[in-house]
Structure formats: C-alpha cells, structure tokens
Amino acid sequence: MKDTSISIIGGGNLGSSIASGLLASGIFSHQKIHITRRNLEKLQNLADQGAVTGNNNVWAVENADIVILAVKPFKLMEILQEISPALTKDKIIVSVVSGVGIQEIEEALPMQIPLFRAMPNTAISIKESMTCISSLNATKAQEEAVMNIFNQLGKVVKIGEEHMDAATVLGACGIAYALRFIRAASQGGIEIGFSAEVSQLIASQTVMGAAKLLLEQGKHPEEEIDKVTTPKGCTIAGLNEMEFQGFSSSLVRGILASYEKLQ
Numbered sequence: 096m097k098d099t100s101i102s103i104i105g106g107g108n109l110g111s112s113i114a115s116g117l118l119a120s121g122i123f124s125h126q127k128i129h130i131t132r133r134n135l136e137k138l139q140n141l142a143d144q145g146a147v148t149g150n151n152n153v154w155a156v157e158n159a160d161i162v163i164l165a166v167k168p169f170k171l172m173e174i175l176q177e178i179s180p181a182l183t184k185d186k187i188i189v190s191v192v193s194g195v196g197i198q199e200i201e202e203a204l205p206m207q208i209p210l211f212r213a214m215p216n217t218a219i220s221i222k223e224s225m226t227c228i229s230s231l232n233a234t235k236a237q238e239e240a241v242m243n244i245f246n247q248l249g250k251v252v253k254i255g256e257e258h259m260d261a262a263t264v265l266g267a268c269g270i271a272y273a274l275r276f277i278r279a280a281s282q283g284g285i286e287i288g289f290s291a292e293v294s295q296l297i298a299s300q301t302v303m304g305a306a307k308l309l310l311e312q313g314k315h316p317e318e319e320i321d322k323v324t325t326p327k328g329c330t331i332a333g334l335n336e337m338e339f340q341g342f343s344s345s346l347v348r349g350i351l352a353s354y355e356k357l358q
C-alpha cells in the first residue's frame with residue numbers, strides 16, 4: 096500500500112496511537128501518513144518520525160485514500176460537515192469514534208461512501224491492538240483492505256454493527272481494566288516485599304504470559320488455572336479469597352456499567 100495515503104483526523108490519545116502503529120508497521124510510506132489536530136505541538140513526535148502533521152482537515156481528506164476519524168463523539172458531526180466538500184466516492188472512511196452508529200455517520204455524509212467503524216485500543220501504538228470492525232457500503236476488496244491494515248496492527252475481528260458498543264467496552268475500555276489489574280497486583284507485590292519496579296515487571300510479564308497461553312494454544316482459562324492450583328496450595332487459597340471478595344463479579348459488573356454508559 097506504499098502509494099496509498101491515510102489521514103487521521105484528530106491526533107489525540109487514540110489517533111496518535113494509530114499513527115505510531117502505522118509508522119512502526121511500514122504498511123504506508125511515512126510521508127503518506129497524515130495526522131491533524133489544532134494543537135500541532137503535540138504532534139511533533141510523529142512529525143519527527145516522518146508523518147505529515149497539520150491542522151487543515153479538508154486538505155488532509157483531499158489528499159487521502161483512507162480517512163480515519165478519531166475525534167471525540169461530540170465533535171464528529173462538526174468534523175463530518177467540515178470535510179464533506181473534500182469527500183469523493185472512492186475514499187474509504189473509518190470511524191473509531193465510540194457511541195456513534197455507522198448509520199448515523201452515513202446520514203451525515205453527502206454521498207454513499209464505503210464506511211467502516213473500527214474499535215481498536217491504545218495498544219495499536221505497539222501493533223498489539225484488538226480491533227473490531229463493522230462496515231457499510233463496502234465491497235469485499237475494500238473490506239479486505241481495511242481488515243488487512245488493522246491485522247498488521249494487532250488482531251482483528253469482523254463484527255455486526257449491533258456489537259460495536261460491546262466491542263468498545265471489552266476491547267477498548269478493556270485495556271484500562273487490564274492495566275488496573277496489573278497495578279493492583281503490583282501493589283500486592285510491594286506488600287509482600289518487592290520494589291515497585293520489580294513488582295510491576297513480574298505482574299506485567301505474568302499477565303502477558305497468561306494471555307499468550309490462551310491466544311497461542313486456544314485453551315480455556317480454567318484449564319490453565321487447574322495446572323496452577325495445587326490441592327491445599329497457595330494459589331487456590333488466594334483465588335478463593337479473591338472470589339469471596341467479588342473479583343469476577345466486580346469485573347462483570349464493571350463491564351456492564353461501561354456498556355450501560357454507551358446506551
């Protein structure tokens with residue numbers, strides 16, 4: 096895709112993470128990656144790596160084959176109105192905005208354009224995102240092209256639009272839940288004698304190993320847990336106390352609370 100141009104409108108937390116992932120991936124030439132926001136100073140790091148930064152959204156869309164919309168939900172309609180004159184039928188739009196449905200976006204567009212919603216997470220900056228994608232008005236080839244981009248930035252799954260809020264919670268918010276687990280585990284590690292640094296290393300690498308056991312071997316978590324829980328041992332004692340304190344149910348309820356916020 097070296098001749099293809101991609102523009103990210105809204106270089107904030109997620110937009111900049113996407114740009115970093117794209118720069119690291121080599122999918123596009125660096126000078127074909129455009130990113131906009133009003134406070135340009137905050138894009139200096141991406142400019143230093145060869146991306147084209149700016150604050151002219153219309154220019155960015157005119158010069159793009161693929162446009163990623165990464166502004167806050169309340170800004171999206173304003174941005175769609177602004178960039179509408181620069182849109183043509185051959186451009187692909189990908190919205191990573193949470194809570195705004197694909198149909199609502201289509202209604203705000205001046206013509207029928209291949210439209211995608213993608214829900215990545217901030218690990219896209221290191222090509223370890225989980226990205227869920229839905230589409231409207233896209234050909235098979237356009238779907239494959241978009242899936243292929245996100246596939247190189249982590250893992251990707253195509254979902255129905257009706258599951259996009261669930262994807263937002265489990266995948267995008269999920270990064271924060273997992274990080275909070277790591278922080279809590281690290282704090283426990285400090286209580287039992289490790290320095291903060293060593294504790295965080297042990298907790299982070301352990302979570303990565305646990306995730307890889309499932310991802311690489313397709314196992315169920317309980318199958319792997321059974322291998323760790325020695326009868327009368329310390330793991331089952333800790334797990335049962337955590338469950339007594341509501342560990343699993345607090346996670347499930349937290350996921351529901353996030354989901355309800357999007358309804």
Ligand SMILES: NC(=O)C1=CN([C@@H]2O[C@H](COP(=O)(O)OP(=O)(O)OC[C@H]3O[C@@H](n4cnc5c(N)ncnc54)[C@H](OP(=O)(O)O)[C@@H]3O)[C@@H](O)[C@H]2O)C=CC1
Pocket residue numbers: 104105106107108109110131132133134135152165166167168170174191192193194214215216217267268
């Ligand atoms: N953060 C995350 O983990 C995830 C976020 N999302 C979704 O992604 C979207 C962005 O979220 P997030 O990155 O966290 O939010 P941020 O506020 O960090 O980023 C939005 C950016 O848009 C820029 N912006 C505002 N107005 C304009 C404009 N007129 N033209 C160009 N850029 C503009 C802002 O920069 P400036 O003020 O300098 O213009 C800001 O940095 C949201 O819709 C969110 O729901 C989805 C999945 C995960």
Ligand SMILES: O=C(O)[C@@H]1CCC=N1
Pocket residue numbers: 193263267268
């Ligand atoms: O919390 C939020 O609203 C956004 C959506 C997904 C991740 N962050």
